Amino acid sequence: MESPRSSVFGPRSSVLTLLVLTVLISATLRAQDGKVVYDKWCAGCHGDTGAGDGFGAKTMLPHPRDFTKAVYKIRTTASGEIPTDDDLRHVIEVGMPGTAMPEWKSRLSAGEITGVIQYLKSFSPNSFKGAAAKAIAIGKAPSGAGVDEGKAVFQKLECYKCHGAAGRADGKSAPTLKDDYGNPIRPADLTENWKFRGGSSVSDIYARLRTGLDGTPMPSFQDAVENKLITDEQLWRVAQYVHSLSPEKAPESREVVRAARVQSVPTTPDDAAWRAVERFWVPLVGQIIAKPRWFAPTVDGVWVQALHDGRTIALRLSWDDPSKSPDPIWDEWLGRMSKSLTDVDGPLATQQGPDRLVVQWAQDPNDESQRPYFLGGDTKRPVYVWRWSSEPRVEEGTETGLGKFTALPGAHVTQSTKYADGQWQVLFTRPLASIDTTHIPRFTTGHAIPIAFFAADGSSGEDEIRGAVSTWYAVYLDVPTPTRVFVAPIAMIALSAGLGMLLVTRAQRRERVGDGRRPNDSSHTEER
Numbered sequence: 001m002e003s004p005r006s007s008v009f010g011p012r013s014s015v016l017t018l019l020v021l022t023v024l025i026s027a028t029l030r031a032q033d034g035k036v037v038y039d040k041w042c043a044g045c046h047g048d049t050g051a052g053d054g055f056g057a058k059t060m061l062p063h064p065r066d067f068t069k070a071v072y073k074i075r076t077t078a079s080g081e082i083p084t085d086d087d088l089r090h091v092i093e094v095g096m097p098g099t100a101m102p103e104w105k106s107r108l109s110a111g112e113i114t115g116v117i118q119y120l121k122s123f124s125p126n127s128f129k130g131a132a133a134k135a136i137a138i139g140k141a142p143s144g145a146g147v148d149e150g151k152a153v154f155q156k157l158e159c160y161k162c163h164g165a166a167g168r169a170d171g172k173s174a175p176t177l178k179d180d181y182g183n184p185i186r187p188a189d190l191t192e193n194w195k196f197r198g199g200s201s202v203s204d205i206y207a208r209l210r211t212g213l214d215g216t217p218m219p220s221f222q223d224a225v226e227n228k229l230i231t232d233e234q235l236w237r238v239a240q241y242v243h244s245l246s247p248e249k250a251p252e253s254r255e256v257v258r259a260a261r262v263q264s265v266p267t268t269p270d271d272a273a274w275r276a277v278e279r280f281w282v283p284l285v286g287q288i289i290a291k292p293r294w295f296a297p298t299v300d301g302v303w304v305q306a307l308h309d310g311r312t313i314a315l316r317l318s319w320d321d322p323s324k325s326p327d328p329i330w331d332e333w334l335g336r337m338s339k340s341l342t343d344v345d346g347p348l349a350t351q352q353g354p355d356r357l358v359v360q361w362a363q364d365p366n367d368e369s370q371r372p373y374f375l376g377g378d379t380k381r382p383v384y385v386w387r388w389s390s391e392p393r394v395e396e397g398t399e400t401g402l403g404k405f406t407a408l409p410g411a412h413v414t415q416s417t418k419y420a421d422g423q424w425q426v427l428f429t430r431p432l433a434s435i436d437t438t439h440i441p442r443f444t445t446g447h448a449i450p451i452a453f454f455a456a457d458g459s460s461g462e463d464e465i466r467g468a469v470s471t472w473y474a475v476y477l478d479v480p481t482p483t484r485v486f487v488a489p490i491a492m493i494a495l496s497a498g499l500g501m502l503l504v505t506r507a508q509r510r511e512r513v514g515d516g517r518r519p520n521d522s523s524h525t526e527e528r
């Protein structure tokens with residue numbers, strides 16, 4: 001009798017064997033090609049052995065993923081399961097917004113991505129050795145308006161406990177949250193869906209609610225549907241509600257903030273008049289140039305609104321920050337931050353400082369070569385600043401580098417502050433006229449005055465240097481004249497002044513070349 005084993009070598013099965021071998025060999029080959037791609041593009045963050053311990057891994061939050069654990073966030077498979085190859089392909093192609101994980105579609109071919117997927121899986125052979133995981137059927141969003149119902153289900157499922165009542169990541173549990181590796185993790189800010197790890201569409205959100213984000217405290221709500229706590233349609237309604245909390249499109253940053261002229265400027269940040277005033281989004285990124293560098297900023301942007309009435313300029317800034325620092329309930333969070341971020345040019349503060357916001361202004365609007373260094377100026381070219389902190393108070397003075405502050409006599413700038421639902425709103429006002437024209441720019445109508453921002457969250461170990469920065473933007477003080485006159489200077493500034501989002505890596509490169517002197521800003525980068 002032929003043993004089952006020898007039958008493999010029988011005439012019919014030899015074809016099969018050959019086929020199996022070919023498949024195996026080509027998979028190995030792909031994994032080998034994958035290794036080349038991986039070593040070149042991925043190992044820097046994810047580590048040579050896939051353990052998530054590449055260069056600088058401990059400066060980033062979230063840390064690069066440890067592939068040996070085979071725990072993946074963005075899946076179409078049930079909670080706790082491995083992802084499908086298509087899931088991996090998708091996340092590699094588009095990247096993970098709001099984290100250091102870049103998109104690879106523009107750099108790698110489809111074949112290279114296939115190879116790198118096989119190689120990734122080889123870091124955790126046991127997890128991937130069985131049958132391929134099955135994607136769950138996602139279906140389609142129900143039609144009709146359901147945002148109100150979605151809001152009710154959001155309450156019922158207690159999403160607010162982590163995400164906060166208004167969705168700004170300030171829920172009661174937020175300060176205590178950690179991922180499976182003990183690192184601090186923030187609930188997503190549901191008002192900024194362009195930063196969702198797995199995409200911002202209603203069906204992306206629904207998929208995350210069904211499958212959860214494995215490795216994080218964000219649960220799957222599959223059980224809630226299976227146990228008939230809610231219907232599947234209601235889960236879609238929550239996804240629609242969450243989607244409705246963000247602007248229709250991710251905000252684009254524009255270089256010039258327009259300060260319209262009004263009869264008289266509002267005196268509080270929550271004055272109803274602000275609702276009618278155009279908002280400008282200024283993105284902020286981690287300050288990774290001056291030491292100590294900071295790769296894990298809390299504040300990712302500031303909404304700017306400006307008005308003037310011919311005598312006073314009013315600047316209303318609002319930004320999301322889940323903690324009103326200092327606040328003892330965030331001590332646990334700060335402790336976890338300092339354990340988790342260990343490669344950040346020295347230890348973090350053990351005590352929470354205040355939240356901070358610095359508005360910096362440049363002297364000369366027209367001469368770009370004379371513009372100060374965007375990180376708080378330097379001794380040669382100081383910046384004029386309004387330095388706010390969450391006591392709350394504001395100081396007026398000059399800086400010759402981040403945190404190197406000298407007060408100016410007289411208190412001309414006032415602040416009015418409100419904190420609610422994970423958001424600061426601060427209104428600054430100042431008379432347009434000033435006697436000191438050496439330190440203070442001329443706030444004259446018909447001119448664009450260069451402006452830049454620095455923000456820090458005291459509960460996260462941020463201070464006067466560790467924080468988030470913008471490059472130069474400008475505030476244009478409106479004149480009540482024909483539009484032609486008004487449009488021309490704005491267009492000119494936008495085209496030539498080079499106030500676009502300065503890519504920090506570019507600045508860093510320049511700085512390296514220019515041995516730390518202020519980078520020459522004349523080559524405007526459009527990389528954002």
Ligand code: HEC
Binds near residue numbers: 046063064073075102
């Ligand atoms: C600059 C650093 C960096 C580089 C380079 C990088 N990654 Fe990542 N990657 C990350 C970070 C950080 C995360 C974790 C993000 C999170 O957990 O939200 C991540 C997560 C992932 C994940 C997990 C996705 C999921 O659903 O959980 C995959 C897969 C991945 N990276 C693949 C790659 C591949 C393939 C390459 C190279 C082609 C690469 N990464 C290069 C930083 C990087």
Ligand code: HEC
Binds near residue numbers: 161186199238
């Ligand atoms: C126990 C705390 C907790 C609860 C409860 C919770 N979440 Fe989350 N959620 C998180 C955390 C933490 C993250 C961030 C995960 C990350 O950064 O990878 C998150 C992320 C998200 C995201 C972003 C997904 C992405 O692609 O990045 C959405 C949307 C979301 N949650 C919606 C909800 C909704 C809706 C509910 C209630 C039905 C809910 N969450 C309940 C903790 C929670």
